[in-house]
Amino acid sequence: MDAPSTPIPGGIEGALDVTPQTRSxxxxxxxxxxxxxxxxxxxxxxxxIGFALIFLVVAGxxxxxxxxxxxxxxxxxxxARSYNRxxxxxxxxxxxxxxxxxxxxxxxxxxxxxxxxxxxxxxRLNAFSFWxxxxxxxxxxxxxIGGLGLAxxxxxxxxxxxxxAPLTERPFSPGHNVDYWALALFASGVGSIGTAINIxxxxxxxxxxxMTLSRIPLLAWIYxxxxxxxxVTISPLTAAQVMLLIDRYLGGHFFDTQAxxxxxxxxxxxxxxxxxxxxxxxxxxxxxxxxxxxxxSRKAIFGYPAMVAATVGIAFISLxxxxxxxxxxxxxxxxxxxxxxxxxxxxxxxxIKTFNWLATMWGGxxxxxxxxxxxxxxxFQWVIAGLTGIMLSVSPWNWQLHNSYFVVAHFHYVLxxxxxxxxxxxxxxxxxxxTGRMLSETLGKWHFWLMIVGFHLTFDxxxxxxxxxxxRQIYTYEPDRGWTLLNQIVTFGAVIQAVAMAIFxxxxxxxxxxxxxxGPDPWDAWTLEWSTPSPPPTYNFPVDPVxxxxxxxxxxxxxxxxxxxxx
Amino acid sequence: MNDMHTPPQTHSHxxxxxxxxxxxxxxxxxLLALGxxxxxxxxxxxxxxxxLGAFLLVVSAVGWFRxxxxxxxxxxxxxxxEIVEIExxxxxxxxxxxxxxxxxxLPLQTFPISAGIKGGIAGGIVMLIPAExxxxxxxxxxxxxxxxxxxxxxxGWANPTPEQLTHFRLGAFITANIIQGATTLLVGLLYGALxxxxxxxxxxxxxxxxxxxxxxxxxxxxxxxNPYLQQNIDWWSFAASQVVFGLVAGYVVSRSGNLQRxxxxxxxxxxxxxxxxxxxxxxxxxDRR
Numbered sequence: 001m002d003a004p005s006t007p008i009p010g011g012i013e014g015a016l017d018v019t020p021q022t023r024s025x026x027x028x029x030x031x032x033x034x035x036x037x038x039x040x041x042x043x044x045x046x047x048x049i050g051f052a053l054i055f056l057v058v059a060g061x062x063x064x065x066x067x068x069x070x071x072x073x074x075x076x077x078x079x080a081r082s083y084n085r086x087x088x089x090x091x092x093x094x095x096x097x098x099x100x101x102x103x104x105x106x107x108x109x110x111x112x113x114x115x116x117x118x119x120x121x122x123x124r125l126n127a128f129s130f131w132x133x134x135x136x137x138x139x140x141x142x143x144x145i146g147g148l149g150l151a152x153x154x155x156x157x158x159x160x161x162x163x164x165a166p167l168t169e170r171p172f173s174p175g176h177n178v179d180y181w182a183l184a185l186f187a188s189g190v191g192s193i194g195t196a197i198n199i200x201x202x203x204x205x206x207x208x209x210x211m212t213l214s215r216i217p218l219l220a221w222i223y224x225x226x227x228x229x230x231x232v233t234i235s236p237l238t239a240a241q242v243m244l245l246i247d248r249y250l251g252g253h254f255f256d257t258q259a260x261x262x263x264x265x266x267x268x269x270x271x272x273x274x275x276x277x278x279x280x281x282x283x284x285x286x287x288x289x290x291x292x293x294x295x296x297s298r299k300a301i302f303g304y305p306a307m308v309a310a311t312v313g314i315a316f317i318s319l320x321x322x323x324x325x326x327x328x329x330x331x332x333x334x335x336x337x338x339x340x341x342x343x344x345x346x347x348x349x350x351x352i353k354t355f356n357w358l359a360t361m362w363g364g365x366x367x368x369x370x371x372x373x374x375x376x377x378x379x380f381q382w383v384i385a386g387l388t389g390i391m392l393s394v395s396p397w398n399w400q401l402h403n404s405y406f407v408v409a410h411f412h413y414v415l416x417x418x419x420x421x422x423x424x425x426x427x428x429x430x431x432x433x434x435t436g437r438m439l440s441e442t443l444g445k446w447h448f449w450l451m452i453v454g455f456h457l458t459f460d461x462x463x464x465x466x467x468x469x470x471x472r473q474i475y476t477y478e479p480d481r482g483w484t485l486l487n488q489i490v491t492f493g494a495v496i497q498a499v500a501m502a503i504f505x506x507x508x509x510x511x512x513x514x515x516x517x518x519g520p521d522p523w524d525a526w527t528l529e530w531s532t533p534s535p536p537p538t539y540n541f542p543v544d545p546v547x548x549x550x551x552x553x554x555x556x557x558x559x560x561x562x563x564x565x566x567x
Numbered sequence: 568m569n570d571m572h573t574p575p576q577t578h579s580h581x582x583x584x585x586x587x588x589x590x591x592x593x594x595x596x597x598l599l600a601l602g603x604x605x606x607x608x609x610x611x612x613x614x615x616x617x618x619l620g621a622f623l624l625v626v627s628a629v630g631w632f633r634x635x636x637x638x639x640x641x642x643x644x645x646x647x648x649e650i651v652e653i654e655x656x657x658x659x660x661x662x663x664x665x666x667x668x669x670x671x672x673l674p675l676q677t678f679p680i681s682a683g684i685k686g687g688i689a690g691g692i693v694m695l696i697p698a699e700x701x702x703x704x705x706x707x708x709x710x711x712x713x714x715x716x717x718x719x720x721x722x723g724w725a726n727p728t729p730e731q732l733t734h735f736r737l738g739a740f741i742t743a744n745i746i747q748g749a750t751t752l753l754v755g756l757l758y759g760a761l762x763x764x765x766x767x768x769x770x771x772x773x774x775x776x777x778x779x780x781x782x783x784x785x786x787x788x789x790x791x792x793n794p795y796l797q798q799n800i801d802w803w804s805f806a807a808s809q810v811v812f813g814l815v816a817g818y819v820v821s822r823s824g825n826l827q828r829x830x831x832x833x834x835x836x837x838x839x840x841x842x843x844x845x846x847x848x849x850x851x852x853x854d855r856r
Contacts, residue, residue, distance in 0.1 A: 016649040018582060037592040123590040124631065131600035139608055146612070176611040183607050190603065249610065334742070394791055539587040542646040 017533065017542045039123035040538050041108050044130050046434065048105025051134050053505075055097040058141075060501055062090040064494060071491040073479040083475035084158035085177075089140075091161030092181065095277065096188050097137040099419065103284040104133075104195050106426055107223045109434065111199060113529035113536060114217045116208025116545040121201035125194050133191030136184045143180035157181035160473060162274065163244075165255030165266035170248050179248065182241040189238045196227035196234075203227075208528075210547040215567070217527050217550070218301060221308050222287035225315045229276050229283075232319065237273035240266060264329055271322035279318040282414060283311065285422035286353060289375050292429050293357050295525045296372035297364030300551060300563070302356045310349035310356075317346050327398040336395040343393035350386060354379065369523075370444030374425035377452055381417030385410065388463070403473075406466025412459050424451070424504065431508070432522050436534040437515030443507040450500035457493025461486055526551035584647050591640040598627035678759045682823035687755015690816030691747060694808040701804035708733035710740075715799055717743030726795055751812065758813075758820050773817035778809035 026034070035043060065086050069078045078086060108126065112119055120126045143156045157177045159167050168178045203224040207216065244266075246252035253259040255266045294301045301307060323331060323339045331339075357379060366372070388410040392398050401407060424447070431439050465483045477483055521530040528545055529536070530553055549555050549563035602623030609617025634640050702711040706729065714732040717739035762773050782805060789797040 017646065018649050019646045034592070036597055037594045039590050039592055039596070118587065119590065124593060124596050124635070127593075127596035128600050131597045132603055135600055135604035139604055179611045183610060187604055187607050191600075245610070396791060396794070537644075537646075539589060539644050539646060542585065542587070542648040543583075 017537070019537065019542060021533070021537065039119070039127050041112050041120045041123065041126060042434075042536060042538075044126050045105045045107070045109030047130055047134070048101045048108060051130075051137065052098045052102035052105060053508075055093050055137060056102070057501075057505070059090050059093040059098055060498065062086045062093070064498055066090065067491040067494040069475060070477075070487050072488070073477050073481075073484055075476055078475065080475045081158060084160075084473075085156040087473060088157045088160050088181075092140065092157065092185075093137075094415065095161060095281070096185060097140070099281045099415070100188075100192060101133060101137075102423055103226075103281065104129075104192070106284065106288075106423075106430070107199055107226075108195070110430065110529060111202055111220050111223050112206065113532065113540055114220050114527050115203065115206060115211050116528050116541065116547065117202060117206035118540050120198045121206055122198050126198050129191040129194030129198065131191075132194070133188050136187035136191065139187065140180060140184035143177060143184075146176075146180075155180065162270050163266075164270075165244075165261070165263040166257045168244060168248075168266075169256050171258075179245070182244050182248075186238055186241045186245075189234045189241070192230050192234050193238075196230035199223050199227040200231075208541075208545045208547065214305075215547060215550045218290035218304065218307055218311075219284075219287035222283050222290070222311050225311050226280050226283045229280050229315050229318070233273045233276040233280070236269050240269035240273075243269075264326075267326050267329060268322070271325045272319075275322040275325060276315075276318045278411075278414060279314055281419050283314065285378065285419045286311070288422045288426040288429070289357055289378060291525075291527065292371045292375050292425055293360050295429075295523050296367045296369060296375070297361045298367075299360055299364040300554075302359035303352075304550060306352055307356055310352040313349035314346060317342065317349065321346065324393055324395075324398070327395045328402045340393055340395050344390060347386060347390060350382075354383060354386075369428070370439070370441055370448060371425045371429040371523075373445070373448045374421050374428065377448070378418050378421040378425065381413055381421065381455070385413035385417055388413065401466060403471055404466040405470045405472055406463050408472045409459050409462035409466060412462070417455060417459065421451070421455075424448075427504075427508070429523065430529075431511070432518030433529055433532075433534050433536070435512055435515070436518055437511050438518050438522060439511045439515060440507050443503055443510075447500050447503045447507065450496055450503065454493045454496030454498075454500055458490050458497060459493075461489045461493065465490075521553070524557075526553045528552055531556070582647050582649055584645065587644045587646050588641045589644055591634075591642050593631075593634055593640070595627045595631040595634060598623055599631060602627055678763060678820060678823045680756065680759065682820050683756035683759020684752060685755070685823075686758055686816035686818075686820040687752040689819045690755060690812035690814075691751030693815045694751075694812035697804055697807040697811055701801055705801070706733050710735050713743045714739045715796060716746055717741070718796075729799065732799070751816075754812070755816050755820070758816050759823075762817060762820050770814065770817040770821055773820075774810060774814035778806065778813040782806045782809050 035047065038044065038047075065078060066083070069075050069083055069086075108120065108130075111117075140157075146155070155175045155177045157163070157180055159173060159178060159181065163178065163181060166172060168182075203216065203220050213221075243252065243254040247254050247256055247261070253261040255261045255263055257263050290301055290307060321339060321343045323335060324343045327336060327339070368376075388406070392401065392407065392410060428439050428444055431437070465486045468482060468486075470477065470481070470483050477487075518534045520533050522534075523530070528547070531545070532540055545552065547555075549567050551563045555562040555564055602620045602625075605616050605620025606624060607620075609620060698712045699709060702708055705711070711729075711732050714727070714734075714736055718727060718732070718736075758773055762770075782802070785805075786802060789800070
């Protein structure tokens with residue numbers, strides 16, 4: 001790939017990086033060695049992203065298998081056990097092998113660049129965290145062929161992504177499927193905790209001169225908050241995995257209901273992790289919106305302090321809402337009331353964010369490039385996801401619809417409509433920085449519109465069979481229930497989304513080799529990463545940048561009207 | 568979009584050289600990760616896999632320690648940079664066109680938070696009067712409305728009869744106080760923030776319009792949230808309590824002072840938009856002040 005020929009400012013006070021970028025041809029083995037031993041935060045970020053993209057395709061294929069199976073009643077495309085494995089692996093993969101790694105990948109790549117650092121605080125720990133997460137993912141999928149039961153679909157986990165007790169106890173799951181699930185998540189948790197520690201230390205200790213906490217980009221604030229959440233919430237999950245393994249291997253009875261154990265204890269442990277995990281995934285999506293919407297509205301973000309407060313507020317509130325996943329377990333009326341109200345409380349900080357994004361766009365000079373299109377789609381879909389979330393937070397409503405396809409539609413509105421849409425926006429926005437090439441706008445728009453159509457066909461319609469009583473996790477259904485046409489529409493929408501994904505993957509590969517040269521700052525943006533060449537050199541900045549406002553590149557480009565005069 | 572947005576620069580052509588210290592690449596992290604994974608995976612594989620994992624773990628941990636102690640290994644990367652002066656690519660910054668008459672009632676100042684708290688407390692106390700009058704006249708009990716409000720939070724007290732609601736119950740009393748206290752404080756704070764924003768007659772809007780809207784909303788959704796409460800509630804006395812709360816809270820909040828209103832200020836200042844150039848235009852006279 002050609003290096004950008006235009007010189008760019010490497011330090012924010014006007015230091016221009018003129019270091020010769022010599023690129024000798026390396027053998028494949030040398031390139032492989034370079035990536036395997038790297039401790040550079042950018043390469044590790046790209047490894048995370050590449051790893052997650054592979055698993056995104058795998059999980060997408062699993063989702064397609066699920067949808068094909070449900071397209072018609074009494075379908076035999078998958079048998080019951082294979083179907084169980086498909087939705088278990090799809091859910092586990094999307095959360096632990098796609099969502100978290102891809103967001104950690106962007107965080108790894110962007111946070112040091114945005115705060116003017118040369119690397120993460122602990123570069124070797126960073127490499128270790130990635131590799132242990134990657135091996136955990138490979139280990140989980142090895143379950144398809146490994147261990148006992150080599151025939152057919154092997155021993156892949158089949159207990160759903162929340163793996164409720166006592167189904168996971170030895171008498172009900174005698175093979176190794178639950179062990180693969182628990183051990184893989186245990187190992188991946190080690191990696192997540194390592195990365196969380198690293199990001200926290202980086203944000204608080206590695207900022208360049210002038211980059212005070214009130215000036216760091218909102219994305220960095222969000223990654224610090226998410227890392228705090230990861231530290232707090234992965235611990236109970238890891239503890240629960242260890243307790244489960246003690247039950248299964250050492251005869252413990254933590255979750256063994258026949259011997260005085262408690263299945264509800266598992267539910268509490270899991271959802272104390274599980275609900276904040278939603279915010280671990282969605283907060284970085286908010287962070288991407290915080291960076292993209294202002295740049296494509298040509299205005300500074302509305303209400304920076306309120307956005308920071310809302311981020312921290314969401315994190316704290318999200319730690320007190322977990323039992324809204326457990327209304328049907330049978331809690332006291334006090335418990336139901338508390339978790340209904342605490343869940344509704346989340347809507348205040350998220351509402352603040354939504355209004356602030358709208359206020360940022362209001363009166364701005366909007367540019368509807370692909371990153372902005374996905375961001376606008378995210379805004380609409382996030383609001384709808386929030387509204388169905390409020391409906392489900394009301395315990396009597398939840399009693400009616402718990403474990404129905406209404407719930408599945410709701411959380412896919414969050415995970416796909418909000419998170420995945422903003423991940424796509426982030427790809428279109430930062431791909432030029434990471435590779436030096438622009439993604440094709442034409443293919444990007446095809447990708448966006450097909451995703452919009454496919455997404456709404458799938459997940460809008462999916463609410464209705466839920467309201468009609470279709471439970472989740474059933475592998476087939478009777479033809480007289482009135483669900484058939486709705487399921488066919490849902491499956492058709494999934495096919496359209498698959499086409500959109502294929503276009504996206506093609507765009508990623510094709511543009512890497514044949515995309516237009518991006519230059520250092522193709523979007524006329526304002527944060528520090530755009531002051532480096534595309535892709536940035538290993539050292540990021542030839543001299544330490546010194547910043548004086550939240551938009552250092554604005555100051556650099558507009559010395560006659562700098563932000564620093566108003567902060 | 569595809570044009571380069573880097574502003575024009577003037578170069579001094581004086582090249583400064585330096586060296587950047589970066590952590591040296593290393594294979595120990597991947598080996599340690601593999602060791603950990605094999606050790607963990609040995610539970611479902613074989614003891615030999617576990618032995619290999621343990622071996623890798625020990626070797627890579629030692630290797631890692633030797634790499635950072637006593638001195639961290641690093642590589643030196645030579646860099647060169649020039650000092651440049653950036654010239655703005657545009658002559659000026661575009662300003663947002665603002666209709667000065669739009670939302671001209673937005674306040675220049677806001678009430679202090681304490682005003683909202685005082686309003687909430689005062690309204691919360693006074694609204695008890697019509698509610699208790701209803702309870703006394705209809706059920707001859709002070710505790711009926713308290714139990715009705717707090718009963719939802721008492722475990723094991725499902726669908727009490729009206730007779731049971733007329734007797735004191737500690738759990739319901741505590742829950743009702745928490746609900747009443749938290750709600751009135753929050754609504755008081757909301758009034759403190761919103762009343763200055765509403766154009767003209769804030770007490771009328773805060774005392775009549777908002778309580779009526781709030782009561783109407785609750786009338787429609789209470790059946791979902793708490794069907795039993797909806798069956799037993801008297802909506803006229805409930806609405807009267809809300810109106811009393813609104814009037815008292817609005818009055819207390821408004822007594823905190825006459826706030827200046829931004830009739831002519833730019834919209835960005837009224838909304839707090841962080842738009843450089845739109846706000847903070849200081850004159851020399853301002854500076855002297």
